[in-house]
Amino acid sequence: MLRFAILLLFVGSDPLTDALNTIDEKTLQTHEAYLASDELEGRAAGFPGNEKAVEYLVKEVKSYGLAPAGVDGFTQEFKFGKERKAKNVVAELEGSDPKLKTEYVVIGGHLDHVGRKGQDVRGQSPGGPEGDEIWNGADDNGSGTSAILSIARAFAQGKVRPKRSLLFCFWNAEEAGLLGSLYWTKFPTRPLHKVVYCLNVDMIGRNPQRPMDLEGVKNAEGDDLERILSAALDGEEVKYTKFPHYNEAMFRSDGVNFLWQGIPASMLFTSWHADYHRSGDHADKIAYPNLAKIARASFRILNDVANLEKGLRLNLETPLQGRPLGLRGETLEGAALADLKLGDGNGAAKIAWVDAAGVLGQAGIQVGDVVTGFGGRPLPVYRPLETIWVRVQRTAGEQPAEVEVLRGGEKKALQATWPKKQ
Numbered sequence: 001m002l003r004f005a006i007l008l009l010f011v012g013s014d015p016l017t018d019a020l021n022t023i024d025e026k027t028l029q030t031h032e033a034y035l036a037s038d039e040l041e042g043r044a045a046g047f048p049g050n051e052k053a054v055e056y057l058v059k060e061v062k063s064y065g066l067a068p069a070g071v072d073g074f075t076q077e078f079k080f081g082k083e084r085k086a087k088n089v090v091a092e093l094e095g096s097d098p099k100l101k102t103e104y105v106v107i108g109g110h111l112d113h114v115g116r117k118g119q120d121v122r123g124q125s126p127g128g129p130e131g132d133e134i135w136n137g138a139d140d141n142g143s144g145t146s147a148i149l150s151i152a153r154a155f156a157q158g159k160v161r162p163k164r165s166l167l168f169c170f171w172n173a174e175e176a177g178l179l180g181s182l183y184w185t186k187f188p189t190r191p192l193h194k195v196v197y198c199l200n201v202d203m204i205g206r207n208p209q210r211p212m213d214l215e216g217v218k219n220a221e222g223d224d225l226e227r228i229l230s231a232a233l234d235g236e237e238v239k240y241t242k243f244p245h246y247n248e249a250m251f252r253s254d255g256v257n258f259l260w261q262g263i264p265a266s267m268l269f270t271s272w273h274a275d276y277h278r279s280g281d282h283a284d285k286i287a288y289p290n291l292a293k294i295a296r297a298s299f300r301i302l303n304d305v306a307n308l309e310k311g312l313r314l315n316l317e318t319p320l321q322g323r324p325l326g327l328r329g330e331t332l333e334g335a336a337l338a339d340l341k342l343g344d345g346n347g348a349a350k351i352a353w354v355d356a357a358g359v360l361g362q363a364g365i366q367v368g369d370v371v372t373g374f375g376g377r378p379l380p381v382y383r384p385l386e387t388i389w390v391r392v393q394r395t396a397g398e399q400p401a402e403v404e405v406l407r408g409g410e411k412k413a414l415q416a417t418w419p420k421k422q
């Protein structure tokens with residue numbers, strides 16, 4: 001008997017290519033043409049031009065079919081300074097995996113800039129084109145804002161649907177001190193302990209001849225993050241320089257607020273230029289072909305992180321304030337945690353590796369110890385080790401701390417002292 005092999009040939013392209021093709025120069029130019037126009041008066045938080053930018057972003061993400069993920073629809077309002085108000089804009093794409101869709105991958109960038117002459121806004125450097133009194137902020141951060149819009153549309157209207165949910169975040173009042181992202185991490189509109197990663201894009205529209213800064217490739221445990229970042233950027237032929245944890249930009253932009261919560265974050269940044277915070281930061285100076293490549297790479301990064309079997313978690317060796325933790329371990333959950341009878345809301349972690357020369361190693365922490373408290377306070381159920389890491393980074397001077405552990409069922413209090421920060 002003859003057996004036929006039937007070969008079905010699908011003509012057409014794959015969903016990923018289709019989605020990436022919609023992230024094009026023309027779309028980015030259209031967004032920049034409005035966001036960096038004089039009509040928006042430099043988008044300073046608390047001023048009408050900024051409110052117009054917010055309205056534009058809401059209209060866009062709504063038209064893509066994304067779900068609102070703010071407090072009042074897509075927006076989250078907060079107060080700052082002297083009676084000023086500004087709004088973050090947050091949109092969501094629900095993940096495709098019934099279990100993993102309760103976790104989130106964030107892409108964020110700030111929508112505000114430093115406004116126009118006469119507005120009481122800091123950051124308006126002099127020396128722009130003569131007579132130009134509007135700081136349009138096409139690169140800072142119309143570039144990141146336009147990129148996020150194009151990425152959001154590509155996901156919402158295409159056929160690529162990652163397992164985890166995605167949050168498209170447009171932060172406000174970044175120029176006033178990273179305030180919008182700080183506010184969101186304090187009053188998150190989705191559970192913060194379910195956020196596995198934040199990709200921050202701020203100033204990605206200039207210097208196409210120079211390798212872009214890629215900061216934070218090693219801010220997550222293991223190799224997944226670095227592999228994903230490199231593959232995505234290589235795939236779009238973006239030139240870049242890798243920095244393991246941070247370089248110049250991370251501390252000056254919104255991603256750092258996620259690190260401060262123990263969430264791995266990276267940053268894309270095409271570096272400084274003569275128009276930085278000057279009124280000449282105009283839309284016609286944006287390198288659109290390169291911006292489109294970076295935006296497409298960002299799409300790939302989000303998709304790949306959101307599809308990982310195991311969510312990213314912070315690399316505790318990230319020396320945010322020069323203080324790697326020298327510790328690795330697993331968060332205790334379910335019965336293993338309940339058995340410890342620590343009380344409601346209290347968590348613990350089991351230590352799997354200790355740097356013997358590190359502060360905690362010197363304090364006597366051993367592999368197998370279960371850590372239950374740090375600095376006189378219990379640890380939370382979620383991210384207990386990350387919580388220690390955050391508390392350690394926040395200490396500036398010499399800092400003695402008591403570390404509570406269970407060893408063979410017995411309670412021990414170890415003393416650890418971090419040296420004064422150099």
Ligand SMILES: [Zn+2]
Binds near residue numbers: 140175277
């Ligand atoms: Zn800026």
